[in-house]
Amino acid sequence: MIDMHCHLDLYANPGRVIAEADKREAFVLAVTTTPKAFLGNIRLTEGRKRIRVAVGLHPELVAARHREVDDVRKFMAQTKYVGEIGIDGSPDHAPSLKLQTEVFSTILKNAEGYGGRILSIHSRGAATVVLNVIEANLSKSLPILHWFSGTRKELDRAIELGCWFSVGPAMLRSSKGRELLASMPRNRLLTETDGPFATDGDAPLMPWDADRVLPVLAELWNCSASEADRDLHANLRNLVSTLDHVYAA
Structure with missing residues (x-):
């Protein structure tokens, strides 16, 4: 099982969840909302061979914590995974859209400077802006659009740009989510939960609940x-x- x-x-009890995910041999990408949380996750998951930790700065927090973007860049040296990053265009966060775009662009440029990273990207209400930034900045990194909810036209553009997609049980509760999934490339698809936010x-939802998508x-x-399941693995x-090949290039 894969929770990307x-x-x-x-x-509420991360140690118990981590132990159970490890017992079930789940591959889990632990995304973080702040670079400070990255260090905490490294400690929490120490010794868990199937768990990877990403360094992130959630777009909903950018207005208050945008100065921490330098810490994101610094911690990229310790991981090939970056997330959760991106842009949120929902009404509560639209006032910081310009700042979010600047921070997202900076993170992508830093990822490219490190030779490329695997990116887990938030794009709620801002798919076109996110794709604009991806197109302008990425050539080595691999963008994964998490819980993509844009239009079909935006999905087609994301596919043309080489984006990957991670989908979870919560996304598939809506007819739109299922319709988008049907058009996503089979060879660029992974599963996720977005737990504990998705319920x-x-x-x-727990990491092993990603298998509900199967x-x-x-x-x-x-x-x-x-x-x-074999195709997803x-x-x-x-x-x-692919990213390892980029590193070797």
Whole structure:
């Protein structure tokens, strides 16, 4: 199982969740909302071979913490994963859209300066702006659009730009989410939960709940759930090996 976007440190009992994910042999990308949280996640997940930690600065926090972008750049030296980053265009955060765009652009330029990074990107209400920044700044890094909710036209553009996508059970509750999934490239797709923010009723989704996407993929791809799972793991290997190739270039 693969959870490519999960806030491990924000569960009520992160140690228990981490231990269970490890027991189940789940690959988890622990995204962070601030660079300070990156160090905390490194400590929390020490010794867990299938858990990777990304350094991030969540767009919802940029207005208050934009000066921490220098710490994001600094910690990139310790990880090939960056996230959660991006732009949020929802009404509550629209006033900081210009600043968010500047911070997002700076992070992408820094990722390129390090030779490329795997990026988990937030684009709610701002898909076109996010894609503009990706197009202007990326050539080595690999962008993964987390819980993409843009238009079909924006999805087509994202595909043309080489973006990857991570989808979770919460996204697939809407007809729009399922329609977008049907048009995403099979070889550039990964699963996620966005737990504990994404929930199942009152309960937060857990990293192993990413597997709930498998029956949907199996139906969409006309294959078994186990075949869909194998394809996702092949995608993950290709993602990581592509970046390794960039490093070697």
